[in-house]
Amino acid sequence: MGAFDRERLAMLVQPDRVHRSVYSDPAIFELEMERVFGYAWLILGHESQVRHAGDYFTTRMGREPVIVVRHDDGSVRVLVNRCAHRGSMVCAEGRGNTERFVCPYHGWSYDRGGRLHAMPFESGYAGKLGELGLHAAPRVALYRGFIFASLAESGPSLEDFLGPACASFDDLVDRAPGGELEVTGGVFKHAYNGNWKLMLENHLDGAHPAWVHASSVAVARGAPDPGPPGEEHYYDIAVRQMRQNGAPDAVWEAVGVWTTRFGHGYLGDYHNDDRLVVGLGNPVFAEYHRMLAAKVGEAEAKRILGVTLWNSIIYPNCSFMSQFRQLRIVHPLAVDRSVVYTYSLRMKQAPPQMFRDTVAFANVVNGTASWVLTDDLEVYERVQRGFSSGAVEWLNIGRGHGRDVDEPDGTRRGGTGTSEIYIRAQMRVWLDYMTAGA
Ligand code: FES
Ligand SMILES: [Fe+2]
Structure with a gap:
């Protein structure tokens, strides 16, 4: 075959580094559309x-x-x-x-x-x-x-493809009393001048918030404290989330990050304040907890609400978060241009105010006018501009390399919470897709 045979592609993805062309070569992008997006679920x-x-x-x-x-x-x-x-x-x-x-x-x-x-x-x-x-x-x-x-006639079943990442969807859906979720309010779209992989590599990255989001952390630290439970303001979630982004290194290192065979991954929750997660002492949350327990029993409700995952990535096109019911899908347009569709999900049988938190979170974290997303978009574009430089050929994905741990459920866990294990897992399955049948 042509320029990108198996050996050539394999050279581009090494255990702890990736060649910049994987993010910047239009010919590789064309091949991805056929072999990754034309094949995967x-x-x-x-x-x-x-x-x-x-x-x-x-x-x-x-x-x-x-x-x-x-x-x-x-x-x-x-x-x-x-x-x-x-x-x-x-x-x-x-x-x-x-x-x-x-x-x-x-x-x-x-x-x-x-x-x-x-x-x-x-x-x-x-x-x-x-x-x-x-x-x-x-x-x-x-x-x-x-x-x-x-788009492929054959391949793994959806359940095999998701594997242990089914648990992330279970977490998202089980939180809804009666298991009923619905997309509410349409779709929010934003584009950025960068490769589609950059979003998937960002959402499990515990090493970036303190830097990329430093300005909003500083603002949030100077903002008035959120109100006591039950007397919060709409914007309090923003203040809590931004302060959490400035958590000390030890908090990030203690967060778990897991990957699966098909490149999916999820991050444990890093929030340690008294409630970002709509919990503890909030009367609306107590009512929601009661409604969930009425459906599944108190013990099961406690188990469900005790699961603390932050973002989950379903490779190659999705990121979602169960606690505020946000789902984002990345669509590649060109090697250096991507568009993201964001959806907010409502729990149909929960108190209506639970959806207020979803909307607030969408606005302050996932909206293009938010102080959080704008920082990430800026850095994606800087990274993409960096790839166009030919002086440096490789980017490093080696944080935590050699310290990954196999777990009994078939996942692999990073040796620390800021391990780049999830990027290594994504690149490994990328290479599998790109060389299948080559
Ligand atoms: S009817 Fe569709 S292109 Fe002619
Ligand atoms: Fe970020």
Whole structure:
């Protein structure tokens, strides 16, 4: 094969360093779209976005624009949003409900399964109707209400792919009384001038907040203390979160960070204040705890609320956080351009004020006007600019290398909380995807 045979690719990813071209070479990016995003399971959204027959939303699988739609038979279908005629995007809306998708160019229409339903001037195409339709992702599967699809005909099952990372979704869903979550308030999108991998490498990085977020830590330290339980202000979560980002090194080193075979990973919670996590003594949280216990029993409610995970990464396109019910999906646009879709999830059977915390967290941490996300975006762009320099070929991912620990549940844990084990795991599976079949 051509320039990127197995040996060449393997040279780029070494145990404790990665070649800059992995983040900056357009040819490698093209190969990733085919071999990573064209193969792996990709999370697309949540079933609450397509509750009824005909409900749909549009998103992306790598660079493929897709429509996720609830079919008449109740199944979820994923259709490539490209007309079988001359290639126009068929659906321009972000979401809606429809009987048929009608192409704006010449009016070909498709049913909810992507089958061609009708075309104007049909006699000119006599006999061909049955063969044409929207291309459908061959594999679609759900885990705990989250919709995944793969553009490959075969590969591991979704549950094998998720492996021990199923526990992160369980944590997210089990926290909802009755297990009911819904995407609320649409999708919030932001783009950055950097490679898609930079976001996934940032969200489990316990060594960065004290530096990247130093200015907001300083502001939060000078802000008035949050109110006592039950008398908090909307913005108190911001103050608590920003102060936590300035936690001492020992706190970060004590956080657990785990990885799985397919490059997923999750970070233990690093919050040690009396409540970032909507807990202890807050009357709304006490009511929520009571509602959860009414569904699952007190012992199980305690167990569920005792799980303290921070971000989870599902490689190659998702990051989510169960305690404030945030989910982010990264879509690669070009080697140095990515767009992130952010969703907020509401627990349907929890006190309404629990969602207020979700919205507050989304605004102060995940919004582009927040003091936290803006810092991360700035640093992604600086990193990407650094890669364009040819003077230095390698970047280092060696923090904690040689100290990774195998756990009985099949995960690997970093020897310390700031280990870069999760980047090493991501790069290992990247190489597997990129060289499969090579
Ligand atoms: S491109 Fe869609 S109908 Fe012609
Ligand atoms: Fe950050």
